[in-house]
Amino acid sequence: MRANYIENPVEWEEEFTFHIEVKVRFSETDMYGHLNNTIPFVYFEEARIEYLKHIGYYNWSSSDSEKIIVVADLQCDFLKQVYFDELLKIYVKAANVGTSSVDIHYLAKNEESETVFTGRGAVVQINKSTGKGTPWTEKEKLLLHGN
Amino acid sequence: MRANYIENPVEWEEEFTFHIEVKVRFSETDMYGHLNNTIPFVYFEEARIEYLKHIGYYNWSSSDSEKIIVVADLQCDFLKQVYFDELLKIYVKAANVGTSSVDIHYLAKNEESETVFTGRGAVVQINKSTGKGTPWTEKEKLLLHGN
Amino acid sequence: MRANYIENPVEWEEEFTFHIEVKVRFSETDMYGHLNNTIPFVYFEEARIEYLKHIGYYNWSSSDSEKIIVVADLQCDFLKQVYFDELLKIYVKAANVGTSSVDIHYLAKNEESETVFTGRGAVVQINKSTGKGTPWTEKEKLLLHGN
Amino acid sequence: MRANYIENPVEWEEEFTFHIEVKVRFSETDMYGHLNNTIPFVYFEEARIEYLKHIGYYNWSSSDSEKIIVVADLQCDFLKQVYFDELLKIYVKAANVGTSSVDIHYLAKNEESETVFTGRGAVVQINKSTGKGTPWTEKEKLLLHGN
Numbered sequence: 001m002r003a004n005y006i007e008n009p010v011e012w013e014e015e016f017t018f019h020i021e022v023k024v025r026f027s028e029t030d031m032y033g034h035l036n037n038t039i040p041f042v043y044f045e046e047a048r049i050e051y052l053k054h055i056g057y058y059n060w061s062s063s064d065s066e067k068i069i070v071v072a073d074l075q076c077d078f079l080k081q082v083y084f085d086e087l088l089k090i091y092v093k094a095a096n097v098g099t100s101s102v103d104i105h106y107l108a109k110n111e112e113s114e115t116v117f118t119g120r121g122a123v124v125q126i127n128k129s130t131g132k133g134t135p136w137t138e139k140e141k142l143l144l145h146g147n
Numbered sequence: 148m149r150a151n152y153i154e155n156p157v158e159w160e161e162e163f164t165f166h167i168e169v170k171v172r173f174s175e176t177d178m179y180g181h182l183n184n185t186i187p188f189v190y191f192e193e194a195r196i197e198y199l200k201h202i203g204y205y206n207w208s209s210s211d212s213e214k215i216i217v218v219a220d221l222q223c224d225f226l227k228q229v230y231f232d233e234l235l236k237i238y239v240k241a242a243n244v245g246t247s248s249v250d251i252h253y254l255a256k257n258e259e260s261e262t263v264f265t266g267r268g269a270v271v272q273i274n275k276s277t278g279k280g281t282p283w284t285e286k287e288k289l290l291l292h293g294n
Numbered sequence: 295m296r297a298n299y300i301e302n303p304v305e306w307e308e309e310f311t312f313h314i315e316v317k318v319r320f321s322e323t324d325m326y327g328h329l330n331n332t333i334p335f336v337y338f339e340e341a342r343i344e345y346l347k348h349i350g351y352y353n354w355s356s357s358d359s360e361k362i363i364v365v366a367d368l369q370c371d372f373l374k375q376v377y378f379d380e381l382l383k384i385y386v387k388a389a390n391v392g393t394s395s396v397d398i399h400y401l402a403k404n405e406e407s408e409t410v411f412t413g414r415g416a417v418v419q420i421n422k423s424t425g426k427g428t429p430w431t432e433k434e435k436l437l438l439h440g441n
Numbered sequence: 442m443r444a445n446y447i448e449n450p451v452e453w454e455e456e457f458t459f460h461i462e463v464k465v466r467f468s469e470t471d472m473y474g475h476l477n478n479t480i481p482f483v484y485f486e487e488a489r490i491e492y493l494k495h496i497g498y499y500n501w502s503s504s505d506s507e508k509i510i511v512v513a514d515l516q517c518d519f520l521k522q523v524y525f526d527e528l529l530k531i532y533v534k535a536a537n538v539g540t541s542s543v544d545i546h547y548l549a550k551n552e553e554s555e556t557v558f559t560g561r562g563a564v565v566q567i568n569k570s571t572g573k574g575t576p577w578t579e580k581e582k583l584l585l586h587g588n
Contacts, residue, residue: 041185041468070179180472193319362516368519
């Protein structure tokens, strides 16, 4: 069984070139002894922001920016239990670039290179004042396409 | 635009009969001034557990139970920004009952009865020792079907 | 053994007249099966804000307020383990009112009326633009003194 | 103003020899734009566990251990606002070793080497089955004393 956002698993995995590392905190486990199911979304957010900084999309220090990125939807498929103190690699890539949105995909691997969870979610660039979607510039589109 | 797990929005909404209330905590907001996008999954977990208690599925106090419920996947569609101190109703229902799994749907409304986010996710009943899926009993199936 | 901010335990407890209720979420437990030790501070924040609204200190909906409350220090003494699904009463009171600060005390009781944790912490009223402490008005002092 | 657990600030600071690094996550900020005041306790827990692993106190992978460490109290003094994406060094040391407890101190510095918050808290070694305090062995005492 694979998630419907993964057409060809081998290709899908090969397209990831960027990742961050996270270590599972004690406070992120729950009484079942596993990583609580709400925490992958915390990792996704951290990975997404680091990815957007990495490709040069934006400069977090310029707080006067008119444009912000908001999350439109999120999903996560849990494949293998994750435990305290595991070191995970969270891979992230831009999958489909729209007019003012982009679909971001996620892949999490443990130290044995097993896939522990995957995910995706669209984010939209909006104007902070109006709350309306703001189209990507040509330069931003190139960055999201990996150029 | 609606999520692909909602066939008929009116019917989908009418089928919810159970909900919990949550109040957005200050610590659940982020620097954009909204409810952080990881928190709806915290609310979903609370709503799901209260729902399973409500239909009589299980007794949390019996810690010796061999069977536990784990999350297979989760998704959330964010429709409207949510702010600090808002009182939300989180509706929850069992949508499709499988052999040892069930698809749980979620609907969150603000005090103006606006839908602020929706979601779904499959949970699976597993045996705590073996980690394998454990089929619902006939009685459990009836509970999940609302009888 | 009692915390150094509690002079006379009986009197200290009797002075609390306001509380909120919180139910321990599954996601707030950790792999030891208890409420994780970082969560009481989440409850303290919720209780503190509800208390400040209760005494009429401020109106959260007026986002243009120049004055905000920030936390100067926090402490918590853990007396008894807390478990998933417990319903706690979080009592809160203003203990010592300074020029622009106030010491807030906290007391958490479980359903058997046992004290599970206590705490305290100073908060300071500052000017949002300058970041400097802003003295309480006479009216605010009266509110904090319970008049 | 300094916290009452710091007798001589210069000496106190010089005694720290171990630290971890944490990067402030977006989800750890709140609508005031700062690191939420509940999060330093998350960092303290991570730093404390890494410290205990570092000195060789215990082996987390041996889940059959009879002895666990629980938190008796915690406190934090907030000296300077912390913002999204800051890289913090969280220093940790064992300050006073008791029969079955130890006082752990914490110091957080930002990238400009400014102290942003400090803290302390006692932890107690207990027997998992009985819940009673379990005295440190001589070897454990040596480890906590840095030998």
